[in-house]
Amino acid sequence: MPRNAPHSEETKRKISLANSGRIFSKEHRRKLSVSHTQDVNKRFWSKVNIKGPDECWEWTGPLNAKGYGSFSFPGHTCRASRMAWILTYGNISKNICVLHKCDNPACCNPAHLYLGTNQDNVDDKVRKGRQLKGEKVGTSKLTEKQVLKISELYGKQYTLNQLATLFSVTNTTIWRIIHNYSWKHIPR
Numbered sequence: 566m567p568r569n570a571p572h573s574e575e576t577k578r579k580i581s582l583a584n585s586g587r588i589f590s591k592e593h594r595r596k597l598s599v600s601h602t603q604d605v606n607k608r609f610w611s612k613v614n615i616k617g618p619d620e621c622w623e624w625t626g627p628l629n630a631k632g633y634g635s636f637s638f639p640g641h642t643c644r645a646s647r648m649a650w651i652l653t654y655g656n657i658s659k660n661i662c663v664l665h666k667c668d669n670p671a672c673c674n675p676a677h678l679y680l681g682t683n684q685d686n687v688d689d690k691v692r693k694g695r696q697l698k699g700e701k702v703g704t705s706k707l708t709e710k711q712v713l714k715i716s717e718l719y720g721k722q723y724t725l726n727q728l729a730t731l732f733s734v735t736n737t738t739i740w741r742i743i744h745n746y747s748w749k750h751i752p753r
Contacts (some may be wrong), residue, residue: 577687583586605638608638609652610652612625612626612634612636612645613645613649613673615674618674618676618696619673619676621667621672621674622672622673622677623669624671624672626645631668631670632670633645633646634646634670634673636648644663645671646663646670648665648673649673649674649678650675657680660682660683661679661680661681662679662680662681662682662683662685664679664680664685664689666678698748698750699712699750706733706738707732707742707748709748709751711732712742713741713753715728715732715743716753717744719739719743
C-alpha cells in the first residue's frame, strides 16, 4: 500500500481500523451482485487516463469546482480518488481521507494516493504552502497594505481600540496583527 507519508499514532490507529469500514451499507451490499460490482469497476477505470506507473492518471469524467473527480454508482457518489483507492486496496471508513502525494486533485493513480485524517490533509496543505493567506481568504476584511499601516500606527499615534474603530474590525483582530498571530506572512 502506498503509505509513504508520515502519520501520527492517532492516524495510524484510525487507518488500521479503516479496513473494518464499508463504503456500502449492509443492505446495499446485499443488493449488489458480483457481476454488478465488476461493472462498476470496469466503468470507473474506463474514465481514467491510465499512463505510466509514476505518472498522474487523470480522471476524464466530471470534475467539481476544485478539480476533484466525481464518480456515481447505484445509490452512491464519491470522489474518484477515493473510489480508485477502494477498487485497488479495499474499503475504508468514512472518517479516513484519501490524500494525493502528487497534489493533482484529478489524479486516480493508486500509487499517488495514501490514507490520512482530515487533520493530516490540512497539515499537508499548510506544509506545501497551499493554505490561503491574507487577502486571498474570502472572509478577510483587511488588505496587506492596511495591516502594514496598523503595525506602523500602533503605539505611535493610535491605541488598539482606536485602530479597531478606524479599520472597522474587532480589538482582537488588531491585537492578533500587532502580536503576529495573524498575517504572519507579511514581513514587518
